[in-house]
Amino acid sequence: MDIPRIFTISESAHRIHNPFTPEKLATLGAALRLAPGTRVLDLGSGSGEMLCTWARDYGISGTGIDMSPLFTEQAKLRAQELGVADRVQFIHGDAAGYVTDEKAGVAACVGATWIGGGVSGTIELLAKSLRAGGIILIGEPYWRQLPPTEEVATGCRAHSISDFLVLPELLASFGTQGYDIVEMVLADQDSWDRYEAAKWLTMRRWLEANPHDDFGKDVRAELTSAPQRYAAYAREYLGWGVFALMAR
Template sequence: MTDSSPPPRLGSLTFHGPLSEARATRLIGRLAAAAPADVLDIGCGWGELLLRVLEAAPGAKGTGIDIDAEDLARGRVLARERGLADRVTFVEESARGTDRGPVDAVLCLGSSQALCDPGQPHNPAAALSELRRLVRPGGRVVLGEGFWERTPTEAELAAMWPGARTDDHLSLGALVDLAVEAGFRPAWIERASRDEWDEFESGYRYDTELWLAANPGHPLAAETRERVDRQRSSWLGGYRDVLGIAYLTLVATV
């Protein structure tokens, strides 16, 4: 029997990005060691990393900003389940020009575009300048940002997202240099592994693939199948082993 419900969404993901439990634990430990009083999460999604930071830093309060109401609702449920509802606020609003800083710690994983002009190409320098504005001197930022592991070929670009260009991302070195220019010291530089990418990409589609296999005649099956097939092809034929994610632990200069 065909299920009448719509396809599921991201239920198999812990983090909305290629981030392992082990790496998350290390990132959180470096943030918590500074005993932040307040933490801001830009593009927080359901706030899994934010909630874990608050668990590791019991003196901290947190605010998560996102424009996805469904993700924010999931975050509020998680906060209640973990006894953190009185220490975290999830807010549905744009992060561009936000006045919710300065704070002791900022999380911005895969969402720096939320700090930039949506009418212009993504500008990592502008995003880093905004992050510096949002953190106090001596405070810390964990930035998850895309970079090219190597220059993509024309065929790889054609298989990626529509209009993909070589100047969509920087090299890792150029990205770190921009962070220094923005007023940070790069205390820790790391990047997502292939295993983390594979786990994320498969988890991103897992529930939907199971749904498609069980519901081939559902009214939404054709468009859902086209979407996930396009996403998978973009990954396997385009950016796999080409697009990297850097995790930078940045300390704001005094």
Template structure:
């Protein structure tokens, strides 16, 4: 996240919209570090509560606000943001191309779009798609992803690629959040190493079956 902020050369007062912002970590950290102002949009009440708590913790409640809404249909003043981001949630536009279209109408001319999505390292066999539970055409190759961005009318100016370790942590964190959100009320929580590694290793063993074929484009920086 810090690397992305440095790459984007964020200036004080910059306006940042984060679609499917989750717990708002990027918005709040950048507001604290760079003096930017942000709006985060997410459909999850739980995540937005955590995002507001994080803003309070970092003393940036006057710089960021969070809106409960469907990021795929969110409306705001056209072309009013310096940065529009959507990291790991290209499903809001039914894929990367659609998400870039959503971003375009909110991004000022010359602004920066930050998008994060997966790509195929090599052509996947049917068993890899089955293991990952995704259709083959859900993602392109890395070069195909770059072409898709350019075909959408953007200039690709930077790429940051995730490695296997950071991808593992991303997937494991998602599963942890899901389990904590759906656990039975009043049921004791255990944070012992075995309790964490049990569900995670089962998940990662499945993910790694396709991992040598699937990469993650953490966030290409694209200029409109």
């Protein structure tokens, strides 16, 4: 069980696998007013930076589930590094359909809503692990401006324009599912740059270290095309944010 190899290569040096900086992740934790001892479930937890830093800074405990063996191992090492391994655990597994026995005060899926077949299904999944009065966190792309053509949408790595909503429509969709939006923290172009551009150096270093790997042609193709594609499309059209929801 693993995610596609291009991601485990290009994001192997990332601590945060979405367009958030450490500062924005800390802002999100502070905005949620996390009480010490709050239990957090993170489906698609990546390298564990959210759980680990929130355990250090806000005294939470929690569990993260991720399909990548590499990222899961990095998360465990990060927990040890920050001295919070007694409060957070990381499980290599499929987050799709995962429901915890111990209800959480915060149930999160930050950038992996495919686990529930989209935003609506992921909210339904997270709600099964949430205690009464708890908060659901959804990390999801949206259109900063509507792409003028389907070509622009596919340049943003969407299948079509209909894959994402503009921000007002995304916020309205949470209400139609019976949730109040109680907080949000949005990526900006700088945090997008840090997420995307950091991949390029990682891929270049990987190519230098693995000249005979058969996967090298795929990495080379991605490194060659990614900077121009990102600058032309995603940087201008694609937004991303984390939205905090409470049931009405």
